[in-house]
Amino acid sequence: MSFLFQSLLSIGLPLVALPLVIHLINLRRHQKVNWAAMDFLLESQKRNKKWIMLRQLLLLLLRTSAIALAVLMLAGPVLMSQWGSLLGSGVTHHVLLVDDSYSMADRSQDSTGWDEAKRAVSQILQQATAKAGTQKITLLRFSSATDLSAGNELKFASRTLDRETIEAINSALESEPVTETAAGPSEAFQAALALPESETGESRIAYVISDFRSTQWTDNNQTRQLLGQLRQQVADMHLVQCVDLTHPNLAITRLEPESGIRAAGVETWMEVSVSNFGDQAAVAVPVAVTQDGHKLPAVEFDEIAPGQTVTRRFRISFPDAGPHQLTAQLPSDALATDNSRYFACDVPNSFPLLVIDGSGAGDDSYYLRTALSPGGSAKPGWSPRVEPASFLRNHDQLEKFAAIFLLDVPRLDESEVSALEDYIRSGGGVAIFLGTEVQRSFYNEQLYRDGTGIMPVELDVPNQLLSVGDEETPDVEVEDHPVFRIFSGQRNSFLSVAKVNFYYAIKHLQDLPGDTRVLARLRNDAPFVVEKKLGKGRVVVQLCKLSPSPTTLGVWSNWCVNPVFPVVANELAGYLTAARRNFEVREVGSELSFNLAEDEYQPEVIVRAPQSGQEEVLNLSTRIEGGNYEVDAGKGNVSGIWQFELSPLQQANARKFIAVNVAPSEGDLNLLDRENLSAQLEGIDYRYSIASQLTASEDQLAGFRLGDTFLALLVIALIAEQCLAYKASYHGGVGGSSR
Structure with a gap:
């Protein structure tokens, strides 16, 4: 016989001695009183002493038995013998919650955590059938677990356990390997709590078969609370740990362009990040890079400290327009799943930019267009288009531009301001260059708007930057920012030739909000370039006129004729357009869906999954909104480059790539051992086992519950105790007298 709540035995069984203690205490309270008739009573006691002692012993035995039966009943007795079917209920429901997240692919010698999980399931099934x-x-x-919330049903739900069911479960686990998801225990517990309630007489046992990683279990109040709720609904809970050692692991956690992708033929800086989840430093780590199937020079990491993430930059160039892919690969280690990371993008020939020039002679746009698109053999990848301010009223057309530049624009009407603000909040980037035409009151009242508008600062009057007689101090000092990377290191000498004569001062310099940042300052510490984040987009303001043409005040600066200004202008355009130049990178488990214009594509798409290369033909139906086809390939449950073959109406077949990557956090293989797990789950009653040590004879929970039987015995014992106590003259008679 075993018990579902064994901890209650250690607490309740000592209470069995309570009737004996009370009896002994009562004996000490008796006092000797000699009186005349005492000899007759002593003689009578001698003749009835044996019968009185027997009744007292029987009464004491019944009272101790009643306490013992109450404790045993609450402890949940389970009898494994066939004879238990005569006394208790015989339905045992085993609920197995199996962790199949990709950390279970952690390899140790010739076995993985997933192998141990399958072995544990097999052992539990053998235990149950016996x-x-x-x-x-x-x-x-x-x-x-997440599929159940969408209305899907479990394949193995409340199935009667027989040989056929066992073979079906083992076959399913073998044919469906560990997933690449980062599915956690919380979702599984929620799904288990949503299962139908136990039937009358059913004993339900929950098994959690997992690797118990620190990232998912440490200080996770939600997981602990859900596990506690599940424990209250089941007769017993068994935690089975499938990995008993923490292995060192490196993972590629990021592979993205530094500031958005560039156009075809334009060099792009990519960033690759590697995290060290181990407890020792990793040295001389190479990352192999493949672009469209061609190997590039490896990216070397000299050293990655324990628990640290290191990022390296490398250059690439996509030679032609269209879909492209990039793969980064680490050498093999304990967990292979997170050693690869993928990137996909659709590269255009150029990105359109909208330029609104309000300067009198239109000279500001001349210098900007020359810097961004000089012509000739150069391929900067930008297509600047100069328009008047009224063009901003075309809300639908603004979305086609990667960024917008406002050059010395005097003012905008209400609809133009609204369109510009909507563009920024939805992820657009706007650069504002001030000048003599700017109407300061309009900018402060309508664009700054007490800090709620698109302007990051409130303007004061134009000031002159006075000479200090120190030729070694440059007029402009830049911060560490992607726009001004050209000035880093030895290239700082270019700043010495940048001259600024006039600039707009700002009000309330000490009260800049948290979403505003100064990117460049003048030598008198006044802001020169300021950035503000608004919604999903950003605004960069230069507090100085762009062109060096003379004005009523004089020449504002020679900034745009600096030898490196074309580089700064291109970096600024890249920085502003990064949010809108999206690349197709998603996480495993996310929906692979996008739209196609009905008037441009045929309603058929071929999907090729990575690794397996299996094809699926999707016949599309037109969505009601916007007349677009919705391409829905379901969830991307496999990492890699998913390829979509499209069928345009007026050209040859086209392709679209979507990169699907695993969640980086799942690569942290630090686990909780038995002691740490117990500390995290303090107050929750459970049993613990290591999967590799689990045997078919270990389970003692499947059997017949005898709770009702012990309850019946308890009632009988209490009735017998009352009857015997009455016979033994421990209850008062009629009228309150004693016999």
């Missing part, structure tokens, strides 16, 4: 009574099984994989 027991008497009806056995049921429900198998819930962590990765399928």
